[in-house]
Amino acid sequence: MLTLYIADKNLSSWSLRPWLLLKMLNIPFEERLERFEKDGSTFKKFQKFSPTGLVPCLQDGDITIWDSLAICEYIAESHSKAWPKDKAARAWARSATSEMHSGFLALRSQCPMNCEMQSPLTEIDSALAKDLERINQLWETGFYKFSGPFLAGDQFTIVDAFFAPIAIRISRYSLPVNQRCQDWIDLILSLPAMKEWLVGAKLEII
Numbered sequence: 230m231l232t233l234y235i236a237d238k239n240l241s242s243w244s245l246r247p248w249l250l251l252k253m254l255n256i257p258f259e260e261r262l263e264r265f266e267k268d269g270s271t272f273k274k275f276q277k278f279s280p281t282g283l284v285p286c287l288q289d290g291d292i293t294i295w296d297s298l299a300i301c302e303y304i305a306e307s308h309s310k311a312w313p314k315d316k317a318a319r320a321w322a323r324s325a326t327s328e329m330h331s332g333f334l335a336l337r338s339q340c341p342m343n344c345e346m347q348s349p350l351t352e353i354d355s356a357l358a359k360d361l362e363r364i365n366q367l368w369e370t371g372f373y374k375f376s377g378p379f380l381a382g383d384q385f386t387i388v389d390a391f392f393a394p395i396a397i398r399i400s401r402y403s404l405p406v407n408q409r410c411q412d413w414i415d416l417i418l419s420l421p422a423m424k425e426w427l428v429g430a431k432l433e434i435i
Contacts (some may be wrong), residue, residue, distance in 0.1 A: 231258040248376040252422035277325035322388040344430035349403035
């Protein structure tokens, strides 16, 4: 069975992505949750299972895969539904996923994921506004080309998993998006798997 190492559900956006994908594809796996340490020992602790000292990290027998995108690509090798079946949708989804993996730095830095915090942002600077504009544009392109309700068609795929933490951020910080994008956020937050993650996040701080 696959073993997925993750960190705090309340804070770890990177952990959420492969965890949510595995849940949505009904792939059995063992969850290993390792909490962040406040004394600076997290890296050393995580190095026991991850070569980078970071999460997420997937173990499949004697095979170790680290980095959220590499993990999702590894999953896709054995599970064809991880990416859209349509070639054009798959190409778009891969491009959008890669953009999320390496971009949107202002949104990430100014609005860190915190599932249990509700803190509307009263001021949006130019860098954050640019990220939000691009997200609206990118998601709208997916909806227009592939008809939704998910980003690349009628099924949840890796691209939805990668933007799922953005759904949490936009919701918790009350960031402006258009109605169609808000509908996707509402859909993602209503998924049973996402609700399970959010319950776990809540239990961490009780």
